[in-house]
Amino acid sequence: MLDFKEMMAALQGTAYFQWIKGEGLPLVEGLGLEDIRQVQLSPWRRTGGKGAFIHLYGMEGLTGMYVGEIPSGGALEPEKHLYEEVIFIFEGNGATEVWQEGQKKQMFEWGKWSLFAPPLNSWHRLINGGREPVKFLAVTNAPLIMDLYRNGDFVFNCPYTFAERYGGEESYFNVTNKRYRKGLIALWETNFISDIGSADLEAAEEKGAAVLITQFEIAANCLIGHISQWPAGRYHKAHYHGPGATLIGLQSKGYVLLWSKDLGLRPYQNGHGDEVVELRWGEGGIYCPPGGWFHQHFNTGNGAARHLAIRFGGRIHPTGFSIAAKRHDDGVLVPIKKGGTLIDYEDEDPEIRRRFEATLKKEGVACSMPHVAYA
Structure with missing residues (x-):
C-alpha cells in the first residue's frame, strides 16, 4: 500500500506546494473528507474572500482543489490564470463576469449546485448576489502548470489570449442540449x-x-x-x-x-x-x-x-x-x-x-x- 504521508512529504518540494505555502491558507489532506462544507477557511488576501486548499492523496500532483467563500454582498478580485479550473457552487447564488483583455465583460448568473469553468486565461470575477456567504469548490490542474513553469507571475499574468477557447460569444454560458x-x-x-x-x-x-x-x-478543457x-x-x-x-x-x-x-x-x-x-x-x-x-x-x-x-x-x-x-x-x-x-x-x-x-x-x-x- 502507498505510504501517503511519505508521498505528501515529497510533494512539499514541488512548485505547486511552494505556491500554496505562499498563499497563507490552511491545507487539509486525506483520502477523503466527510463534508467539505465544514472545512475551516481563512482570509485569502489575493482573492478578497476566504479559502482553504485541499489535497486528497489520489490527486498525486495532477489536480488541485480549494474551497472558497464569497462574503455576503461581496465579490472576489478579478483574476486570470494558465491552469484550467472547474467551479461547483455548494451554497448561495450570484454571478460571474468573464472577459478577454480589451473586450467587453459578459455576465451569467448561478445558484446552488451550478457548475462552470472560466475559459483558460480569461479574466473572471465571482460576485455574491445574496445575503448569505457563497461557498464553492474548485478543482484545477494547477499542480501540473505550476510544476512545469515554476513562475507564479507568468501563470497569473501571461498576456496571451486563447481566442479559440473563448471569444466573448453571447451564448457561451448558455446551457446547451x-x-x-x-x-x-x-x-x-x-x-x-x-x-x-x-x-x-x-x-x-x-x-x-x-x-x-x-x-x-x-x-474546451482537458x-x-x-x-x-x-x-x-x-x-x-x-x-x-x-x-x-x-x-x-x-x-x-x-x-x-x-x-x-x-x-x-x-x-x-x-x-x-x-x-x-x-x-x-x-x-x-x-x-x-x-x-x-x-x-x-x-x-x-x-x-x-x-x-x-x-x-x-x-x-x-x-x-x-x-x-x-x-x-x-x-x-x-x-x-x-x-x-x-x-x-x-x-x-x-x-x-x-x-x-x-x-x-x-x-x-x-x-x-x-x-x-x-x-x-
Missing part, C-alpha cells in the same frame, strides 16, 4: 450547468445495474467531469483509472471501497481484506481514488444517489496519461477480462456483496441488486 454518444459514454458539450442535481443523465449499464452517467465536456446516479440498495462495479479524479457526494449516502489493483480482483478472498479502505460519504463528502486503485461506490440511503466527478479523461480533448491509465478510451466501462479496467459483478469478491447486504439490513434499506452467479 448538445448531447451525443462517443464510444460507450454519453457526452454533453456545455460551458454551464445550472443545477447538477436535476441534470438529465443517460443509462450506463456497463458501470452497474441501473446506473446513469453523463460526461460533460466544458470550456479537465472535465461526469454526473452519475444509481438507485437505493445498489452499487457500481469496481474499476480503476489514473490519479486526479475527485468525486463529490450530492444526494443520499453510502460508502466507497478502495484497494490497490496489486491486491487482485478479490482482496478479501486473497487475504488482504485489512488493506481495503472504506470511506463513508453523504452530501458534501469527497474522495479521490489513488491511481491504479480499484474503487466501488455503494448507496445505502433510502433514495437515489447522485455523484459529481471532476477529472481528466475528456473525449474531445483527451490526455495521453489518462488514456494509458485505463488502457483505452472506454477502459473503465470494459471488463478486465476483455481488456478494460472494470470488474464484472460475477468476478468480484463475494464478500463485497455480503458486506453490502449486511449494511443495508442495519439501515433498513432493501437490497435491489440483481442475482449474481460468481465465476
Whole structure:
C-alpha cells in the first residue's frame, strides 16, 4: 500500500506546494473528507474572500482543489490564470463576469449546485448576489502548470489570449442540449450547468445495474467531469483509472471501497481484506481514488444517489496519461477480462456483496441488486 504521508512529504518540494505555502491558507489532506462544507477557511488576501486548499492523496500532483467563500454582498478580485479550473457552487447564488483583455465583460448568473469553468486565461470575477456567504469548490490542474513553469507571475499574468477557447460569444454560458454518444459514454458539450442535481443523465449499464452517467465536456478543457446516479440498495462495479479524479457526494449516502489493483480482483478472498479502505460519504463528502486503485461506490440511503466527478479523461480533448491509465478510451466501462479496467459483478469478491447486504439490513434499506452467479 502507498505510504501517503511519505508521498505528501515529497510533494512539499514541488512548485505547486511552494505556491500554496505562499498563499497563507490552511491545507487539509486525506483520502477523503466527510463534508467539505465544514472545512475551516481563512482570509485569502489575493482573492478578497476566504479559502482553504485541499489535497486528497489520489490527486498525486495532477489536480488541485480549494474551497472558497464569497462574503455576503461581496465579490472576489478579478483574476486570470494558465491552469484550467472547474467551479461547483455548494451554497448561495450570484454571478460571474468573464472577459478577454480589451473586450467587453459578459455576465451569467448561478445558484446552488451550478457548475462552470472560466475559459483558460480569461479574466473572471465571482460576485455574491445574496445575503448569505457563497461557498464553492474548485478543482484545477494547477499542480501540473505550476510544476512545469515554476513562475507564479507568468501563470497569473501571461498576456496571451486563447481566442479559440473563448471569444466573448453571447451564448457561451448558455446551457446547451448538445448531447451525443462517443464510444460507450454519453457526452454533453456545455460551458454551464445550472443545477447538477436535476441534470438529465443517460443509462450506463456497463458501470452497474441501473446506473446513469453523463460526461460533460466544458470550456474546451482537458479537465472535465461526469454526473452519475444509481438507485437505493445498489452499487457500481469496481474499476480503476489514473490519479486526479475527485468525486463529490450530492444526494443520499453510502460508502466507497478502495484497494490497490496489486491486491487482485478479490482482496478479501486473497487475504488482504485489512488493506481495503472504506470511506463513508453523504452530501458534501469527497474522495479521490489513488491511481491504479480499484474503487466501488455503494448507496445505502433510502433514495437515489447522485455523484459529481471532476477529472481528466475528456473525449474531445483527451490526455495521453489518462488514456494509458485505463488502457483505452472506454477502459473503465470494459471488463478486465476483455481488456478494460472494470470488474464484472460475477468476478468480484463475494464478500463485497455480503458486506453490502449486511449494511443495508442495519439501515433498513432493501437490497435491489440483481442475482449474481460468481465465476
